[in-house]
Amino acid sequence: MRALAKEQKNQSSALIAKDQIKQLIFSGELLADSNYLETELADRLGMSRTPVRQATLMLEAQGLLEVQPRKGVRINSISIKDMEDIYEILTELECLAARRAAQADLKKTDLKLLLDAINAMETALASEDREAWAMADEAFHTELVRLGGNRRIESMVSNVNDQVRRARAFTLNMRPLPTKSNKDHKKLYTSILKGNAEAAHDTHRKHRKNASELLISLLKNAGMKRV
Amino acid sequence: MRALAKEQKNQSSALIAKDQIKQLIFSGELLADSNYLETELADRLGMSRTPVRQATLMLEAQGLLEVQPRKGVRINSISIKDMEDIYEILTELECLAARRAAQADLKKTDLKLLLDAINAMETALASEDREAWAMADEAFHTELVRLGGNRRIESMVSNVNDQVRRARAFTLNMRPLPTKSNKDHKKLYTSILKGNAEAAHDTHRKHRKNASELLISLLKNAGMKRV
DNA sequence: GGATTTGTTAATGTATTCATTAACTGATCA
DNA sequence: TGATCAGTTAATGAATACATTAACAAATCC
Secondary structure, three states: HHHHHHHHHHHHHHHHHHHHHHHHHHHOOOOOOEEOOOHHHHHHHOOOOHHHHHHHHHHHOOOOOOEEEEEEEEOOOEEEHHHHHHHHHHHHHHHHHHHHHHHHOOOOOOOOOHHHHHHHHHHHOOOOOOHHHHHHHHHHHHHHHHHOOOOHHHHEEEEEEEHHHHHHHOOOOOOOOOOHHHHHHHHHHHHHOOOOHHHHHHHHHHHHHHHHHHHHHHHOOOOOOOO | OOOHHHHOOOOOOOHHHHHHHHHHOOOOOOOOOOOEEEEHHHHHHHHOOOHHHEEEEHHHHHEEEEEOOOOOOOOOOOHHHHHHHHHHHHHHHHHHHHHHHHHOOHHHHHHHHHHHHHHHHHHHOOOOOHHHHHHHHHHHHHHHHOOOOEEEEEHOOOOEEEEEHHHHHHHHOOOOOOHHHHHHHHHHHHHHHHHOHHHHHHHHHHHHHHHHHHHHHHHHHHHEEOO
């Protein structure tokens, strides 16, 4: 909490607006396929239209919303096809990161955060705490990509992830507990440590493929056309 | 020309500024690793700071520049490591698109633009017109990605491409004429038409790998640390 | 002479004002 | 009755005004 406030200290209102609007979208306070006027958002965030507008333009560039003149900004929803497209990209980029990480001759100490995340998932599974599991899972994937050592992949993955955040949150409680997935994580961890690049790549590809197929079938079964 | 002017008719100044600043960067009128004040850019573009600022924030999100308070916007240069990172991503995404295109059961008519580009490259090679070749090559790659049918890949590739545009332009006249590369293009064309997804993927991977290795060695030989 | 501090400058970041224009309402006409 | 057109409204998009603050310079103190 304090860290967050501190972090925002030297940020411009535009960047604060960007983060806050993102949060409002993720939390569902701003609904997908709905429009919100700039004035409305400015009031809500307690600032003038100027930084809010800057934020919306940045978020439009990221694909989270569309600025529709005289109608307000429209929060983009995600179709099943979108989900498939996004997961395809996500898979490709993460697998690339996994391969790179395995080639980077990393030591156990380098992989500490990755292992921490794996353990956190195990704990969360034991106590059936889905929220905690989701957080640890995200930490795992973030750290994996970071270990890949390609900054651009990091930011691209982060951007794309933002676009499916709502869908993931939506299905979190519909999913069976992913008891099996931690086996994949451990296998990947070992491959990276051993420097087995292709194994890391392939393991992760299967993992991601399973996860995305599950997610998409859950959405379909729930009759969800858009999220 | 007229099309461009027309295109800009209904665009906001912010979007015009974004395009124009990009052009200024690509053409080298704005130098990498140099700073330009917002006022300066606004004067140059004949508009007020407001839309210019919006443009710079969008371009910062895209990674082309950095907004440095009180120092002006700094045009980002690209290191060899950056080039490697970028080409790695580009390769992965384009190969994905190639695979998808091959799976999409496309007919000859669908592949017309791709073939046009191949022919244009051949013509350009015959007359040793590097500029024309580069344009056709870009058209080929753009169309390939479009045929992949994943909009997000299109925009990501386009963004990433923008980041290496200067480097490519720089080496264009240093390169030997890429007489061999059109064989790769034709092979890819055939693979897509025949629906041979893995061949399309692998052909393009090799093609991209060669191209990036060549580009990077050219930059290294030229003693270029940053572009 | 060097370091520190205060004052000034200038560029950013935000708010506000203004102009433009799409959307809506109602009225007129066929 | 329905359609078209004028007038009004309201939201955007841009310019300008204003506040803030980092950077630089000058002056003072040790």
